[in-house]
Amino acid sequence: MTDLDLGVIATALPYLWKGFAYTLELTVTAALGGIFFGTLLALARLSGTRPLALAAAGYVNLMRSVPLVLVIFWFYFLVPLILQGITGAERPPAVGAERTAIVTFILFEAAYFCEIVRAGIQSVPRGQVHAAHALGLGYAQTMRLVVLPQAFRNMLPVLLTQTIVLFQDTSLVYVISATDFVGAAAKVAQRDSRLVEMYLFVALVYLAICLLLSQLVRRLQRRAAVVR
Amino acid sequence: MAMIEMRGVSKWFGDFRVLDGCTTRVEKGDVVVVCGPSGSGKSTLIKTVNGLEPFQEGEVRVDGVSVAARGTDLTRLRSRVGMVFQHFELFPHLTVLRNLTLAQERVLRRSRAEADAKALALLERVGLRDQAAKHPGQLSGGQQQRVAIARALSMDPVVMLFDEPTSALDPEMVSEVLDVMVGLAREGMTMMVVTHEMGFARQVASRVIFMDQGRIVEDVAKDAFFGAPQERSPRAQQFLSKVLAH
Numbered sequence: 001m002t003d004l005d006l007g008v009i010a011t012a013l014p015y016l017w018k019g020f021a022y023t024l025e026l027t028v029t030a031a032l033g034g035i036f037f038g039t040l041l042a043l044a045r046l047s048g049t050r051p052l053a054l055a056a057a058g059y060v061n062l063m064r065s066v067p068l069v070l071v072i073f074w075f076y077f078l079v080p081l082i083l084q085g086i087t088g089a090e091r092p093p094a095v096g097a098e099r100t101a102i103v104t105f106i107l108f109e110a111a112y113f114c115e116i117v118r119a120g121i122q123s124v125p126r127g128q129v130h131a132a133h134a135l136g137l138g139y140a141q142t143m144r145l146v147v148l149p150q151a152f153r154n155m156l157p158v159l160l161t162q163t164i165v166l167f168q169d170t171s172l173v174y175v176i177s178a179t180d181f182v183g184a185a186a187k188v189a190q191r192d193s194r195l196v197e198m199y200l201f202v203a204l205v206y207l208a209i210c211l212l213l214s215q216l217v218r219r220l221q222r223r224a225a226v227v228r
Numbered sequence: 229m230a231m232i233e234m235r236g237v238s239k240w241f242g243d244f245r246v247l248d249g250c251t252t253r254v255e256k257g258d259v260v261v262v263c264g265p266s267g268s269g270k271s272t273l274i275k276t277v278n279g280l281e282p283f284q285e286g287e288v289r290v291d292g293v294s295v296a297a298r299g300t301d302l303t304r305l306r307s308r309v310g311m312v313f314q315h316f317e318l319f320p321h322l323t324v325l326r327n328l329t330l331a332q333e334r335v336l337r338r339s340r341a342e343a344d345a346k347a348l349a350l351l352e353r354v355g356l357r358d359q360a361a362k363h364p365g366q367l368s369g370g371q372q373q374r375v376a377i378a379r380a381l382s383m384d385p386v387v388m389l390f391d392e393p394t395s396a397l398d399p400e401m402v403s404e405v406l407d408v409m410v411g412l413a414r415e416g417m418t419m420m421v422v423t424h425e426m427g428f429a430r431q432v433a434s435r436v437i438f439m440d441q442g443r444i445v446e447d448v449a450k451d452a453f454f455g456a457p458q459e460r461s462p463r464a465q466q467f468l469s470k471v472l473a474h
Contacts (some may be wrong), residue, residue, distance in 0.1 A: 129281050131317035135331035135383060136307030145330060149321045 019184025
């Protein structure tokens, strides 16, 4: 091992940026999609309709008890087969590792976000629901206009924390050879035999971003404490 | 026709009977004060009127419409019954003005301009027009409850329900809320009021209902309730001697 050669990083930057952009895309899509489907799951879990609540609970518990790597593998092999089943194509369509990963993460994160949203909804006093109903607002209006806005305000710090975890977890897509930030760095590292430089650089970037986001979470928590 | 009609309303929480065959009528323009010891079912009783508390037996009709019947449009019925809660239950994420316009726009389909005008007029009436842009958390308890009354009135209700509207207030704020309620009563609003404020009852009630253990024990004209205590049930006499002691 010779001295650190930071020049490799500079030359590889355009390629690394591509990987980083994918990591960001994956994180943001999975967070937004996860929050959207997680909210639907939470509403299902809290609904009075028993079969619906049970189905949602089953899905959430299944996803939360299986390692993420396994889920990524499953979907990588299953998604083309499912699409084939739906479209009736002769051959499983080529979906690509990157797109499979996005679907996988949305579905996986939905389970975790569901539990956060569920707690958030339950943190809104029942009297608020009564007041909304007493004014003649229906279930959907009550949720959308009264309960969820308050719930999301209460859970914003936790949602962001989960997104930080998600940001780090997206690096697991290397198992299906998707080129995210870590994947791009690994490829350069092996090509140029510059493992230390590349992995150090990647680590620093992750560290900087996560620290920044954690700081934001702390500030949000302080603000939420004042508002309440 | 009676504005509110209850017949044999019973409700159980598991084995515990919260309401036990409650029957009463509230005519248009009546102000009925519901009192009784805590846990006697007062709040539960008035919450059956707008369907917030389901019940297992009996019938409740508001302006002729049955609350529990399958075909009833509960949303529509509720928009005609205003309710004021013990803990105000204003929506903390919305301004005072939005608190008053939200349901007007979403339920009654009023335009923003129409809803705003109505809201501001009602805030004026409860003396809080200058607070319209604030959030509920910035107001005192008494102000919040006045906003809550204005919010209920913004739907042009035919009946107003009050569930211990002054119990959560600091003593010096009680009268500003009661003043608004007295004004409403004098204008002929039909009201059902759960309260321990016997002064309010004496001033504007047309009838007093006394409840104990889920049953309506007394349902008499105000003068009979306060004027002839010796004719009341022992339980009501005991209650009266306590609340009127000071």
